[in-house]
Amino acid sequence: MTSRRTGVQSFERGLALLRAFGAERTAMTTAEAASAAGLTRAAARRLLMTLQEQGYAQFDGKRYTLTPRVLELGFAWLSAQPLFGVGEPVAKQLAERLNETVSIGTLDIPDVVYLVRALSSRALHLRVGPGTRIPAHTSSMGLILLGSLEPAQLDAFFKQWPRRRYTDRTPVEEGEVRALIEAAGRDGYCYLRGVMEDSIAGLSVPVRDRAKGRAIAALNVSTSLQRTSPEEAFAKLLPEMRAAAQSIEAALR
Amino acid sequence: MTSRRTGVQSFERGLALLRAFGAERTAMTTAEAASAAGLTRAAARRLLMTLQEQGYAQFDGKRYTLTPRVLELGFAWLSAQPLFGVGEPVAKQLAERLNETVSIGTLDIPDVVYLVRALSSRALHLRVGPGTRIPAHTSSMGLILLGSLEPAQLDAFFKQWPRRRYTDRTPVEEGEVRALIEAAGRDGYCYLRGVMEDSIAGLSVPVRDRAKGRAIAALNVSTSLQRTSPEEAFAKLLPEMRAAAQSIEAALR
Structure with a gap:
């Protein structure tokens, strides 16, 4: 070894x-x-x-x-991340405007790791904070980030991914996950509902490295399905989320 | 060794x-x-x-x-803390009500360590997050927590405390610090201004272990001196902070 x-x-x-x-x-x-x-x-x-x-x-x-x-041991690292310093206030402002929980995550194959979590004042939210990890293919943030990988890196992900089923909607076939990743990369957003928890939907957009155009992080809004229909999510959330992602990208230059 | x-x-x-x-x-x-x-x-x-x-x-x-x-390495610990799970939503709600930054800290001699940091939407705040450490005697949270120690533990603090001066108001004489600690323990609150940064004031109250009555954490509101006078701080902030601390204490039972 x-x-x-x-x-x-x-x-x-x-x-x-x-x-x-x-x-x-x-x-x-x-x-x-x-x-x-x-x-x-x-x-x-x-x-x-x-x-x-x-x-x-x-x-x-x-x-x-x-x-x-x-x-x-971990926080010196987190507080030194430009994405944390720039992203936290942007996520906070967006959470207040939308009254929804806003997160910023990055990829650590095979997982997405939360770096920033700005809570809305609504009571319902998953108990996660910076450092929380979830398998990348079960998260709209993860699919966005996987959609920006080179083919060889993506193959490396599929060698490690945990095929556990969390809900009826969790994708467990490689072909299904590859189709979701491709769509996320093509569309520039990803909307998932009920994959980790039945009542929760997530919408994510990429935060791109301006030099290389790759997604270095994903910005996510999670919302309750009882509260927000997919149509509302797209119409109301997506433009605000893209503006927030752009302001982070500009500040990271 | x-x-x-x-x-x-x-x-x-x-x-x-x-x-x-x-x-x-x-x-x-x-x-x-x-x-x-x-x-x-x-x-x-x-x-x-x-x-x-x-x-x-x-x-x-x-x-x-x-x-x-x-x-x-650190977040598994943080997310397992009852004080974090219970305190974070309470701090968040208080930050929204007061429109000020609310923190919860605990003592790790000779420092105070932030466990929870709920930002207000105001632009001005120090760049600190969970895991940030500051010398306990330079923080109203620290003085509250030191005020709840046994004499032997307090002596142990004074063997290790860093006597560095951060501003003109930073106390650097042991007698002066002991008087501040005693007042914090007696009054059940601590108000400090300009000790770490000239323009920032902090007000803290204890979060007590109901069984032993000791301060296990401190709840803090930090505010700009330009914005809030000491009189306003006491009249407006203190009752709300005490109610928040009590709700945390009740949930920890």
């Missing part, structure tokens, strides 16, 4: 341990952490003590929990 | 390398990364290759940059 040759195994294991702490596992004993990260107890114990010494974990005598300090 | 005995040195070094990528250093050669993280070039190269193999870094032939995947 490449990682055995060039990598540093305890660093890999430490990263696996950090990832093992999640929404379902916020506090773990050494044994639980070892099991969740696929490590021996001895290895897990050494890594947990390292996290504690560095201020990333706390130990109450029985279980380890992470501390707010772990945010520094 | 404790860390030599129990820790895993390459994990420590890998974490230092991740932290070295920041707002000022988004792309680094191996030599730059080694220098920034205090490592030898050989050690930095192995760790950077590990990050690349694990999908956390990209290499363009010359420089390494991090990928959106690094967000998973």
Whole structure:
């Protein structure tokens, strides 16, 4: 394995341990952490003590929990992203104008990763924030971004994509997904309904690199199907979303 | 050193390398990364290759940059925090009602760490987001949280606090900071103006653990001094902020 040759195994294991702490596992004993990260107890114990010494974990005598300090590992990256600095205020203003939730996402194959999430004041929204990942083919943002890839990169996506069905509408055939990606690339927008959650629809447009014309991010409005018909979505949302994407593109130059 | 005995040195070094990528250093050669993280070039190269193999870094032939995947290291923690899930929608609603920026922060001595940041539509706000850290004694949130510590924990803070002066109003004498902390604990609110930035004032109230009565977080409204006088801040903001803090406390029970 490449990682055995060039990598540093305890660093890999430490990263696996950090990832093992999640929404379902916020506090773990050494044994639980070892099991969740696929490590021996001895290895897990050494890594947990390292996290504690560095201020990333706390130990109450029985279980380890992470501390707010772990945010520094990813947030320095996020706050340095021009897309975040430029995109966040634009998304916020658009969310207020439309009274809908606006997101900006980027591609990390096989997923879309949310960078910006501007909530509307409506109560209904999925519990996602920056860093949340969803399989790219289940998201209108993802289809837009996949539509801007070179053929070889797209083939790489299809080698990794998770064919799990989330709802009856989730596409699980490669041909079906390729047709959706092609349409998104051709149309310059993508509208999906009920793919991740039955009652939610999403409309996305690309944010393009002005030099190369590629989609470097997607701007998304998610809305409830009870509230907004597809026709309303196109007529009302699309022009505003394209203007917002253009203002981000201009500021990124 | 404790860390030599129990820790895993390459994990420590890998974490230092991740932290070295920041707002000022988004792309680094191996030599730059080694220098920034205090490592030898050989050690930095192995760790950077590990990050690349694990999908956390990209290499363009010359420089390494991090990928959106690094967000998973801190965001799983953030999204699992009850304070985040409960606090974010409350902060958002308050920001809309007041048309001011609302934040929720927690203590990680010697700093306050932002967990939630709900922007108002006004253009003026500091560029901070979740994970941003500021020295606790320079923030009304920090003084509220320090005011809820046991004496021994407070002494531990004073062993580590950075005595840097940010503006003419930044307190740099221990006695002065202790008096501010005591007042915040006694009054149940803290109002600071011009401590981090000349034109910004902040008002904070505690969010308390109902069982123990301790401040586990602080809710903050930051506002421009040109816009809102201290008298207006107290009359208009404080009752709304206390109601918001109570609704968070009730939901956390």
